[in-house]
Amino acid sequence: NKGKYEHYMQKEIHEQPESLTTTMRGRLIRGGSSKRKSVLLGGLKDHLKTIRRSRRIVFIGCGTSYNAALAARPLLEELSGIPVMMEIASDLLDRQAPIYRDDTIIFVSQSGETADTLNALEYALENGALCVGITNTVGSAIARNTHCGVHINAGSEIGVASTKAYTSQIVVMAMVSLAIGADTISSKPRREAIIESLLNLPEMKDLAQSLISEQSLLMFGRGYNYATALEGALKVKEVALMHSEGILAGEMKHGPLALVDENLPIVVIATRDQSFSKQQSVIQQLKARKGRLIVMCTEGDAAAVCGGSGRVIEVPLVVDCLQPVVNIVPLQLLSYHLTVLRGYNVDQPRNLAKSVTTE
Ligand code: UD1
Ligand code: M6R
Secondary structure, three states: OOOOOOOHHHHHHOOOOHHHHHHHEEEEEEOOOOOEEOOOOOOOOHHHHHHHHHHHEEEEEHHHHHHHHHHHHHHHHHHOOOOOEEEEEEEHHHOOOOOOHHHHHHHHEEEEEEEEEHHHHHHHHHOOOOOEEEOOOOHHHHHOOOEEEEEEOOOOOOOOOOHHHHHHHHHHHHHHHHHHOOOOOOHHHHHHHHHHHHHHHOOHHHHHHHOOOOOOEEEEEEEHHHHHHHHHHHHHHHHHHOEEEEEEEEEHHHHHHHHOOOEEEEEEEEOOOOHHHHHHHHHHHHHHHHOOEEEEEEEEOOHHHHHHOEEEEEEOOOHHHHHHHHHHHHHHHHHHHHHHHHOOOOOOOOOOOOOOOHH
């Protein structure tokens, strides 16, 4: 039931404040006089010791689920002190990459039924690794066949383009990071600030209008928001049927800069975190080449970041590691509006299936 919305994708984007609340429900202990603030993940608590002893942690997923893991990677590395590697399921299998008994492998999948991810799970089980699932679907093949895991509890996602599952996956992986590194715990008020931030995000209709007949759209991000650039571009490709590429800003001079001219729209993610000054210099370099910029920055930074020229998307500031949860929302809305304006099917993009059960 779409309720007051025209499309499932639109409904699911707007549902994110609630889906994130459900994802966190019962899993965060507020603390008080005797209790410490902490995270309780019922599905992981008996395995945390093993995970902390593992030599490395490997995230495996496809598409949006891979991007969510990429967004969570810096925090997991920081809080666990364990090397965290990223693998796209099909690529891991193509390479028959080495997996060891002292590895913890985290399988991220909204549906829990993606063939590539399941094949990778089977391969990791054969190799004796501890296999952890992060899925939205109770009783799915990934939930059943992993040793342990966490359900993201985002509610069913109908639109083929994954939106609310992405943000819930990041939040679950942030909670997993906190549980593994149990002495570093973000506070509940910070999380509440994120939910509050989501509620107040701006509509993106005008921006979509200005991009309606473009051929291509680039998105530059780095650090915590490299994943945001990849995921924003995936959404635009998938539903708006427009070419789009997410680029690690640190790679700009190693090739992509050649594409920049006054016509190609470029989204630059420059919210406040340790990458901010580097992103400011990226903006300067793009401006020097007359790049057509759309800058995403922290509320109140518009003048400082882009000096009044180009389009600006302002987002509320949250703690750096969770900023990707906020930053993706305007890009989801942008891809949604762009799709509607271009007259394409939002909830069932051509050639795609919600759950990819064949290789
Ligand atoms: C569980 C209950 C929830 C209840 C709560 C109360 C289920 C599905 N969840 O939630 O209804 O309100 O206790 O304490 O009954 N698992 C995997 N692989 C995965 C995902 C999960 O093996 O990919 C396993 C977990 O290790 C765990 C079980 O499934 O044993 C349930 O996981 P989850 O729903 O995340 O646990 P809780 O949040 O504790
Ligand atoms: O169900 P999964 O999370 O395993 O699905 C993985 C991808 O097929 C999926 O995220 C796909 O990229 C989405 N349609 C993107 O919106």
